[in-house]
Amino acid sequence: MKMAGFYDESISNGLGWRAVLFVSGCPHNCPGCHNKVAQDYNYGEEFNKQAIIDRVSENSILKGITISGGEPLCKQNIAEVLDFVKDLKKAKPNFNVWCYTGYTMEQLKERNDDITNEMLDNIDVLVDGRFEQEKKNPTLKFRGSENQRILDVHRCMKEQKIVQLAI
Numbered sequence: 001m002k003m004a005g006f007y008d009e010s011i012s013n014g015l016g017w018r019a020v021l022f023v024s025g026c027p028h029n030c031p032g033c034h035n036k037v038a039q040d041y042n043y044g045e046e047f048n049k050q051a052i053i054d055r056v057s058e059n060s061i062l063k064g065i066t067i068s069g070g071e072p073l074c075k076q077n078i079a080e081v082l083d084f085v086k087d088l089k090k091a092k093p094n095f096n097v098w099c100y101t102g103y104t105m106e107q108l109k110e111r112n113d114d115i116t117n118e119m120l121d122n123i124d125v126l127v128d129g130r131f132e133q134e135k136k137n138p139t140l141k142f143r144g145s146e147n148q149r150i151l152d153v154h155r156c157m158k159e160q161k162i163v164q165l166a167i
C-alpha cells in the first residue's frame with residue numbers, strides 16, 4: 001500500500017489531537033474530490049507500518065489517529081489498514097480510531113466478510129459515504145457533504161442501527 005500523506009498532529013480531522021494517515025487509492029471517483037491525487041493507488045510513498053507506529057507512539061499529545069485517503073476500506077487497502085490498526089492498538093491501547101470512507105455503513109455491513117467485520121470492530125468513529133458535490137456544506141464539522149454521517153461504530157454494531165455522534 002502507498003501512503004498519500006501523514007500529519008503528525010491535527011485538530012481538524014476528528015475530535016481531539018490526532019495523527020492523520022492518508023492512504024493511496026480510491027475506487028469512488030467522486031466529482032469534486034478533495035484529494036484527487038490520492039485516488040491513484042501508486043501515488044505517494046511506500047507505507048511503512050512500523051515507522052508510523054513509532055512516530056505516533058513518541059507523541060504524548062495525541063488522543064488517536066484518523067485514517068483517510070483515498071479509500072482505506074476498499075479491497076486493495078483494507079487488509080493492510082486492519083493489520084496497521086491492530087498493531088497500533090497494541091502499542092497504544094487507549095488510542096481512538098476514526099476512519100473516513102466513501103462506502104456507507106450499510107454497504108460495509110452487507111459485505112459481511114471477516115476482514116470488514118474485524119475492521120469495523122477496530123474503528124471507533126466512521127465518517128461514511130461518498131463526497132456529493134451538490135450536498136457540499138462548508139459549515140459541517142469533520143465532513144464535506146450533508147449525506148456523510150459521523151457514526152459511533154460500537155453502538156451501530158451493538159444496537160444494529162445507525163447511531164450518529166452529536167457533533
Ligand code: SF4
Nearest residue numbers: 026029030033070102
Ligand atoms: S471517496 Fe474521498 S478520496 Fe475517494 S473519490 Fe470520493 S472524495 Fe475522493
